[in-house]
Amino acid sequence: MQFDFLIIGGGVVGMAVAYGLLRRGQKVIMLDEGDDVLRASRGNAGLTWVQGKGIGMPRYAELSLQSSDAWPFFASELSERSGVPLEYSRQGGIDICFDVQEAEARVANYRKLQASSPYLARYFQWEYLDRQALLTHLPGLGESIHGGTWSPHDGHCNPLLLLRALLTASLKMGLSYHPGCSVQRLESNIVGFTANTLGGNFSAERIIVAAGLGAKHLSPMLGLSGEVFPLRGQILVTEKMPLISQLPTPQIRQTGNGSYLIGDTHEHAGLNRDATTSIMAKLAARGVRIYPHLKNANIVRAWGALRVMTPDGFPLYESSRAYPGAYNINCHSGISLAAFHAEELAQALLHDRMSHEFSEFSSARFSKIN
Ligand SMILES: Cc1cc2nc3c(=O)[nH]c(=O)nc-3n(C[C@H](O)[C@H](O)[C@H](O)COP(=O)(O)OP(=O)(O)OC[C@H]3O[C@@H](n4cnc5c(N)ncnc54)[C@H](O)[C@@H]3O)c2cc1C
Structure with missing residues (x-):
């Protein structure tokens, strides 16, 4: 053939x-x-994400936005062709800001990005929300969280x-x-x-x-x-918890079966894919800072994986x-x-x-x- x-x-x-x-x-x-x-x-x-993409390269932010817009049709057609549900949802997402410096830098970056592309100025929607305003999207949010950026383009899948x-x-x-x-x-x-x-x-x-x-x-x-070069990321998975209607964030998200995925580390570790106790401890502490109700949740799995990074x-x-x-x-x-x-x-x-x-x-x- x-x-x-x-x-x-x-x-x-x-x-x-x-x-x-x-x-x-x-x-x-x-x-x-x-x-x-x-x-x-x-x-x-498993995030289908737009926020934060293309800072320094607006064309990449445009592609990410276009991909996000194409995802709903892609997902439904793919599920139909394969018979496999993707557990895909696109109801928006939040990127958490832990302190005022992070919030100011984020807002400045997004404004700069929009100023550099008429397409993004028109179509990239986002809003900075303080902790109080975030509570409707992230019920149970910890008191020490400063705020976060919301965007309707973000989603997640399995x-x-x-x-x-x-x-x-x-x-x-x-x-x-x-x-x-x-x-x-x-x-x-x-x-x-x-x-x-x-x-x-x-x-x-x-x-x-x-x-x-x-x-x-x-x-x-x-x-x-x-x-390309490897950049390690580690992820913790909690036991299944009661489902709460919360938007996904890069730092933590609840999956369809109730487990929370806690992640978002970026480590130069060569080809080492281990999950390390020091990072696991940091991730667990950050998870509890975001959602204090996870304080007594059992961690059932942890892994490290290597991102495929370009320079x-x-x-x-x-x-x-x-x-x-x-x-x-x-x-x-x-x-x-x-x-x-x-x-x-x-x-x-x-x-x-x-x-x-x-x-x-x-x-x-x-x-x-x-
Ligand atoms: C911790 C972590 C979290 C992430 N979170 C997200 C996220 O939320 N959203 C998102 O969009 N992306 C995320 N990513 C990135 C995403 O996973 C990658 O962009 C994507 O998986 C890259 O896919 P790939 O097919 O290029 O690489 P891979 O999945 O690494 O696949 C490459 C394939 O090539 C094969 N291969 C390599 N060499 C050979 C060879 N010589 N012969 C034959 N086959 C070969 C390998 O077997 C492998 O199957 C994350 C990555 C990590 C590590």
Whole structure:
């Protein structure tokens, strides 16, 4: 069988792009490593978030907003195609400010962002709320919380169900899926591109490296930078608690089954994915500061996972000049951007227009930083 696209990486980024290409009638083959590897898609917080994105790059804030607007249709169509509910909700979100300095900096950043983009000035909605005003959105909020920013664009989902839904729907549309298949080498040849694995070689006309942290090793073989590094995040999960109608926050959110997820750490720890007692203690204390009623809640799980970070934290969408038809895709908010990746990015890839339509996101910008 001849394939149009070979995708390396079955995390949420590769899966969303595969789903988008399959919906557009493409023949797609996907290679993914084993269960014991680095996989941000299986360790994240599940936020579909707009607030805070694109400070320093308004175009990224615009993409995040567009993805957030595309999410409701994306979620309902994906659930229908896959039969997997995503536990998705978009009723707005709060980003907590613990003190006045944080609040002032946040407000200044959002105003600056809006001043830099007519699109954001018009469509990015947000409001600063003091603690009293927050109480309607976050009942039970601790007394020492200063305030927070509210935005109607934010939401959350179950990220594991999202991944399962993307895989299920993609398989139904004919995805040729090869898990446990570690790619060792990539090469360009007469058929297009070939990936060498220990289990054999796989080829397609075009190739997309969506390998998360694996991009650093794989993408340079095709003239792409794959410039990413790991940034650890840890998450605590409480036992199931009575459901309270509270908006999600990056710091803490209650999931559909009643557990609270407490997270939002950013740690330079190399490839170490451990959950550490010192960070767990800090997260637990912060969770109780936000919601004092969690004081006696049992913690039932904790984990560390590695974010796929680019040097400036914004997405990396690369098209190879040396090897036309080869692409690299990395981002640190693959859940939030899933709807965008499955729609506009897949469309741009199909027509080989990614470098035109999303030129700001190429690796050329990295020569401007440092
Ligand atoms: C703690 C934490 C919280 C987060 N919270 C959020 C959030 O709330 N909202 C949000 O939008 N994002 C969040 N993120 C980020 C999000 O999880 C990532 O952006 C996303 O998962 C990246 O997906 P990916 O497919 O690029 O990478 P991965 O999930 O790492 O997948 C890469 C895949 O490539 C495969 N691979 C790598 N090398 C090879 C190879 N040589 N051969 C074959 N396969 C290979 C791997 O097996 C893996 O399956 C969070 C991340 C962390 C760590």
